[in-house]
Amino acid sequence: xxxxxxxxxxxxxxxxxxxxxxxxxxxxxxxxxxxxxxxxxxxxxxxxxxxxxxxxxxxxxxxxxxxxxxxxxxxxxxxxxxxxxxxxxxxxxxxxxxxxxxxxxxxxxxxxxxxxxxxxxxxxxxxxxxxxxxxxxxxxxxxxxxxxxxxxxxxxxxxxxxxxxxxxxxxxxxxxxxxxxxxxxxxxxxxxxxxxxxxxxxxxxxxxxxxxxxxxxxxxxxxxxxxxxxxxxxxxxxxxxxxxxxxxxxxxxxxxxxxxxxxxxxxxxxxxxxxxxxxxxxxxxxxxxxxx
Numbered sequence: 001x002x003x004x005x006x007x008x009x010x011x012x013x014x015x016x017x018x019x020x021x022x023x024x025x026x027x028x029x030x031x032x033x034x035x036x037x038x039x040x041x042x043x044x045x046x047x048x049x050x051x052x053x054x055x056x057x058x059x060x061x062x063x064x065x066x067x068x069x070x071x072x073x074x075x076x077x078x079x080x081x082x083x084x085x086x087x088x089x090x091x092x093x094x095x096x097x098x099x100x101x102x103x104x105x106x107x108x109x110x111x112x113x114x115x116x117x118x119x120x121x122x123x124x125x126x127x128x129x130x131x132x133x134x135x136x137x138x139x140x141x142x143x144x145x146x147x148x149x150x151x152x153x154x155x156x157x158x159x160x161x162x163x164x165x166x167x168x169x170x171x172x173x174x175x176x177x178x179x180x181x182x183x184x185x186x187x188x189x190x191x192x193x194x195x196x197x198x199x200x201x202x203x204x205x206x207x208x209x210x211x212x213x214x215x216x217x218x219x220x221x222x223x224x225x226x227x228x229x230x231x232x233x234x235x236x237x238x239x240x241x242x243x244x245x246x247x248x249x250x251x252x253x254x255x256x257x258x259x260x261x262x263x264x265x266x267x268x269x270x271x272x273x274x275x276x277x278x279x280x281x282x283x284x285x286x287x288x289x290x291x292x
Contacts, residue, residue, distance in 0.1 A: 010033070010034070010037040010041075013033050014033055014034070017030065018030070056197055056200075059197050060074060060196075060197040060198070063197060066106075067158070067159035068103065068159050068193070068196075069103040070103070070197055070198060072103040073192060073196070074197075076100055076192075076244035076246075077192065077207075079245045081100040081101075082244065082246060085099065085100055092136065094281055095136060095227075095281050096219070096227050098227055098229050099228070099247075099251065100246050101216070102244070102246075104158070104159060104216075106159070106166075106169060109170050109171045110169075110170055111170070111173075112171065112182070114173065114175060114180070114181060115182065115183065115264075115265030115266065116170070116172070116182065116183065116265075117183040118148060118168065118172075118183070119184045119185040122152040122153065123153040123185070124152055124154070124186050125153065125185060125186040125272070125274055126183065126185060126263070126269060126271065126273040127183070127184050127185055127186045127255065127273060127274040128181065128182070128183050128184075128263050128265060128273065128275050129182050129184065129276045129278065130179070130276070131179070131180060131280065132174070132177070132179050132180070132280070133146070133174040133221065133280045134279065134280070134281055135224065135281070135282055136283055136284070140174075140177050140178025141178050141224065141282060142174060142175065142176045142177070144173065144174040144180075144220065144221035144224075145173060145218075145219070145220045146172040146174065146180055146182070146217060146219050147169075147217070147218040147219075147220075148170055148171075148172065148182070148184070148215060149168060149169035149216045150168050150169075150187045150214070150215045151168065151187045151190055152168050152187075153185045153186060153187075155189070155190035155191075156190075168185075182265075183263070183267075184215065186213070186255060187213045187214060187215055188213050189210055189211060189212050189236055189237065189238050190210070190211055190213075191210055191211075192209050192210075192243055192244075202243075208238065208241040210238040210242075211238060211243055211246075212233065212236035212237075212242055213233040214231060214232045214246075215230065215276075216230055217230070217280070219282065221282060223285055223286070224282040224285055225283045225285050227280065230251055231251060231253045231276065231278055232247055232251050233253065234254050234255065253277075254276070254277075255275075255276055256276070256277075257273075257274060258272060258275055260272060
């Protein structure tokens, strides 16, 4: 029997963890052990540093609940979420690019009628988003689901607002011709939560903790691959330094400032407002499976 030394420990652990019937789990664990041991050998942590890391991981898990996911936030700021997203969404040219879901999505948003307002009572500049949902073949997709969530005009999501009622989120449907119209308020650039363990870590660096202004969309339809993405406001000062690496060029959109008057949903506004136009293009699910 080989007894443990610093030199042979990694090999002994790898050998022990070879006895795994599930081939995928075996591959995952072998790679995890190699990289985790390699990391420890590289930085050579003190006992105090290692227990500090364990404490940080423990506190990160305890902070996570159904409205705040600190573990996802850590994955986001490390760029891991975007890497996993990229690997799992190798879409054909012309399809709407994906980006990270982020830690603030809440399921079961309220259904809102075509042209309706998901930002009633929220601070911010009125904003109308219009466009179509279609397939790569150009055909319109009727009754597609557009699940939206975003910050209000003060940079707060529902979980940060502390409200019991839904805040700045809603589900819309595309019409027979694939079109959609919705009313919201303009999001603003905001900081990731800095009051938790991730903020504690970022504060020790010179890394920007800001996200550029954006609206989250999850667009789905029967027979098509769901796209989870953002629309980013063109010209935002944090476009180049998004803390979660989520910006892709095709997702940068113009927020066109309009004078008071008739809005895309038929309302007449007495104040200026923004109009954003974006067409979502989905890949058929069967073709996505064949490509995979």
